Amino acid sequence: MIEFLLQGTTAEPSNNLGLRDRSTVVNNGFSRGPPQAVALACKMVDGGNYGSIYGCARVCIVDEYENMIFNAYVQHPNPVNNDRYESSGIRTECVRDGMTLKQVQRRIEELLCNGEAMWKIRSPKGGKARILVGHDLHHHLQSLQIEYPPIMIRDTAKYPPLMKTSKFSNSLQYLTQTYLGYEIQTGIQDPYEDCVAMMRIYLRMRNQVHRREDYPLASDPRNGNNFALSRQSELERMSPEAMLAISRSDFYCWCLDRT
Numbered sequence: 379m380i381e382f383l384l385q386g387t388t389a390e391p392s393n394n395l396g397l398r399d400r401s402t403v404v405n406n407g408f409s410r411g412p413p414q415a416v417a418l419a420c421k422m423v424d425g426g427n428y429g430s431i432y433g434c435a436r437v438c439i440v441d442e443y444e445n446m447i448f449n450a451y452v453q454h455p456n457p458v459n460n461d462r463y464e465s466s467g468i469r470t471e472c473v474r475d476g477m478t479l480k481q482v483q484r485r486i487e488e489l490l491c492n493g494e495a496m497w498k499i500r501s502p503k504g505g506k507a508r509i510l511v512g513h514d515l516h517h518h519l520q521s522l523q524i525e526y527p528p529i530m531i532r533d534t535a536k537y538p539p540l541m542k543t544s545k546f547s548n549s550l551q552y553l554t555q556t557y558l559g560y561e562i563q564t565g566i567q568d569p570y571e572d573c574v575a576m577m578r579i580y581l582r583m584r585n586q587v588h589r590r591e592d593y594p595l596a597s598d599p600r601n602g603n604n605f606a607l608s609r610q611s612e613l614e615r616m617s618p619e620a621m622l623a624i625s626r627s628d629f630y631c632w633c634l635d636r637t
Contacts, residue, residue, distance in 0.1 A: 415442050415532070415580060415635075416489065417511040419572040420518045421468060423454060434521040435473045437482060438569035439489060440577060446570055448485060451476030452522075483524055490526060499527055509635065511580045513550040513572070534579050538629045553579055584632045 416439050423435040439448040451472045477485075491499060492506040499507035507530055512518055514535040519526060534540055535547040542548050554562050554575040562571050613621065 415509040415511050415577065416440065416447065417573040417577040417580070418486070418515070418518060419512065419569040419576065420521055421567065421569050422521065423468060423470075423473060434482075434518070435468050435476070436569055437486070437518075437522065438573050439486070440570065440573040442577060442581065444574050444577065446573075448489060449570070450482055450485075452482050453478050479523065483522060486522065486524060490530075496525075499530060511576050513553075513576050514547070532580050532632060532635075534576055537583065537632065539583065540579070550575060557582060580632065584635050586633050588631065588633050 418437065418439050420434040420438075421436040423433060433454045434452050435454060436451050437448070438446060440446050451468070453476045454473050487496070490508050490510060492508055494506050507527075509530055509532055510526055511532045511534070513533065515531055515533045534550065534553060538544070540548060540553060548556075550572060551561070551563050554560065557579055558575060562575050
């Protein structure tokens with residue numbers, strides 16, 4: 379594994395990351411048991427006229443044990459006019475000599491789908507596919523031109539218990555400081571460091587202990603519409619404790635991933 383990534387220093391990576399194909403797969407196959415989670419983070423550069431085209435220049439994926447299983451520079455389809463070195467640590471020549479976008483897409487999809495066709499992992503249980511953890515993953519996947527079923531995504535920017543309000547997200551820096559007690563992204567930003575923080579936050583949320591419900595989602599029709607208008611008078615007579623006992627969450631709780 380790459381020393382500067384493990385130690386979280388700001389040392390500049392070599393042009394080929396010291397690896398055979400500018401990527402690394404520490405463990406290219408997991409067990410065939412329940413889906414395992416992986417965390418993905420990208421670092422961007424500006425290309426095109428006046429930096430109008432925003433693209434992924436480096437991508438990193440780690441597993442639940444914080445092993446880096448994929449790490450690569452990505453060629454930008456347009457000339458890079460701002461490599462954002464002060465924050466990204468990426469030099470233009472690293473992007474020029476990186477893997478093509480199609481190569482990166484293929485490697486990432488192989489890791490995520492775990493040998494299954496994409497159509498198979500769109501079922502509620504997701505088959506053998508891996509849970510994908512990230513922060514504001516929509517923009518990362520968009521930059522990689524990868525589609526992944528929402529049912530298999532755990533986004534720390536969109537998870538209601540981690541959000542600032544119902545419409546506004548907290549930054550990954552804030553979440554890491556608040557829930558993990560340390561700072562990240564203070565200098566040159568390391569995607570491995572981001573992945574580790576996202577994975578730790580996800581595991582902390584997943585490992586929370588809640589009372590188990592047979593039908594935990596409010597949207598599940600088997601809950602019998604507990605707060606239907608027809609029950610208004612009955613609900614008004616209930617104590618807060620009684621109402622809490624019949625209430626259900628309106629979002630998927632990550633603790634359900636442990637089942």
